[in-house]
Amino acid sequence: SETSTPELIQVRTEGRVGIVTLNRPKQLNALNDQLMNELGAALKAFDADDGIGCMIITGSEKAFAAGADIGAMATYSFADVYKGDYITRNWETIRSIRKPIIAAVSGFALGGGCELAMMCDFIIAADNAKFGQPEIKLGIIPGAGGTQRLPRAVGKAKAMDLALTGRMMDASEAERSGLVSRVVPLDKLMDEALGAALQISQFSQMAVMAAKECVNRAYEGTLADGVMFERRLFHALFATEDQKEGMDAFVNKRAANFKHA
Ligand code: HXC
Numbered sequence: 109s110e111t112s113t114p115e116l117i118q119v120r121t122e123g124r125v126g127i128v129t130l131n132r133p134k135q136l137n138a139l140n141d142q143l144m145n146e147l148g149a150a151l152k153a154f155d156a157d158d159g160i161g162c163m164i165i166t167g168s169e170k171a172f173a174a175g176a177d178i179g180a181m182a183t184y185s186f187a188d189v190y191k192g193d194y195i196t197r198n199w200e201t202i203r204s205i206r207k208p209i210i211a212a213v214s215g216f217a218l219g220g221g222c223e224l225a226m227m228c229d230f231i232i233a234a235d236n237a238k239f240g241q242p243e244i245k246l247g248i249i250p251g252a253g254g255t256q257r258l259p260r261a262v263g264k265a266k267a268m269d270l271a272l273t274g275r276m277m278d279a280s281e282a283e284r285s286g287l288v289s290r291v292v293p294l295d296k297l298m299d300e301a302l303g304a305a306l307q308i309s310q311f312s313q314m315a316v317m318a319a320k321e322c323v324n325r326a327y328e329g330t331l332a333d334g335v336m337f338e339r340r341l342f343h344a345l346f347a348t349e350d351q352k353e354g355m356d357a358f359v360n361k362r363a364a365n366f367k368h369a
Contacts, residue, residue: 114146122302124161124309124368126154129168136174137167139220141198148201155205158369161309161316163205164301165228166212167221169294172237175219178246199252202227206317208308212301213237214294218276223252226261229320231287232301233279234294239287242274260327261287312350312366318342 118129128150130137137143147165154160167173176195189195202209202224211217211225214234222239225231241254249255250271259267262285270277279291292300308316318341325334345351350366357364 114150116140116143117146117150119150121160123306124159125302125305126150126157126160126163127302128163128165130165130173131168133168133170135177136171136216137221138175138177138179139173139224140177140180141194144198144201148198151202151205151209155207160207161311161313161368162207162305163209164212164305165209165224166214166298166301168215169234169236170215171221172211172213172215172217173221173224174216175221175242176251196251199223199227206320207313208305208316208320210301210305212297213239213288214297216276219243219250219254220252223250223254223257226253226257226287229323230289231282232290232292232297232304233282233288234297235279235291236294237279237282237288237291238276239270239282240274240276241271242276244272245274258287261285310366312345312348312354313368314348315345315350315354318345 116130116132118131120127120129128147130143130147132138132143151163154163181195184194209228211228211231213225213231214236216238217225218238218240219242222241225239241250241258243250243254255267255271258270266277266285269275277285277287279288282288283291290300322334322338322341325337329337353366354364
């Protein structure tokens with residue numbers, strides 16, 4: 109629940125960065141309802157906190173998340189999942205978060221784990237990361253956007269290949285094909301993700317939120333609509349103090365100091 113202490117995630121902050129570590133290591137961070145509820149609540153709390161400008165979701169060395177919890181799903185009927193909206197019900201929360209979320213992925217990101225990573229704004233991968241949508245092997249298909257976000261990220265050919273064969277893609281293939289933005293050695297993963305998140309968290313929060321909204325518009329809509337949407341938000345940012353501060357700082361050759369509350 110939203111108020112009790114989370115059990116299946118760990119939550120901490122570093123400067124203006126909120127970090128959620130998925131913490132069901134023995135089950136390779138298999139995503140059950142409780143874990144997804146805790147994750148959603150933690151992200152919402154960070155989103156509402158003026159002291160936080162960016163978030164990171166990460167897992168263990170061996171697994172970001174090996175998917176939705178197969179044991180929990182195994183006996184569900186159609187009526188169970190359709191009426192109760194089990195499994196997928198609390199996933200939309202992540203999409204509603206307005207500050208950036210970086211997925212720092214090491215080890216397995218499979219099924220719902222890959223989908224969770226793709227719901228984040230970008231993915232930084234360790235060199236041992238493995239991505240895949242192996243649902244087909246279980247007699248199902250991806251259920252949290254895998255068949256939609258994967259082709260947008262890597263194109264139809266690779267998305268079909270992965271969804272139909274269930275094979276895994278390693279970190280270098282994932283970077284080559286555009287699924288991840290950076291690949292780093294495993295022991296540098298959190299430094300890299302935290303460096304990016306700390307940087308983002310220092311910028312104008314409104315500009316950061318607008319940039320996220322605009323890039324998502326490109327991902328989800330048409331070019332003409334996206335260009336108009338971008339123009340409106342671009343113009344709107346000239347109403348912020350942060351724009352005055354950022355440009356004055358540049359002109360006067362000093363560091364910008366953005367207000368975050
Ligand atoms: C429940 C899981 C799990 C999962 C692993 N475990 N993945 N439990 N749900 N998705 C558990 C195993 O049962 C095992 O528990 C322990 O974690 C360690 O896993 P092993 O298989 O022993 O490890 P290893 O041999 O290293 O193999 C790793 C692996 C494999 C390749 C990742 O675990 C695997 O194939 N997992 C399933 C991946 C998958 O199919 N994901 C898609 C799920 S469907 P015990 O108790 O035996 O030690 C899905 C739908 C999304 O995600 C819907 C979106 C809402």
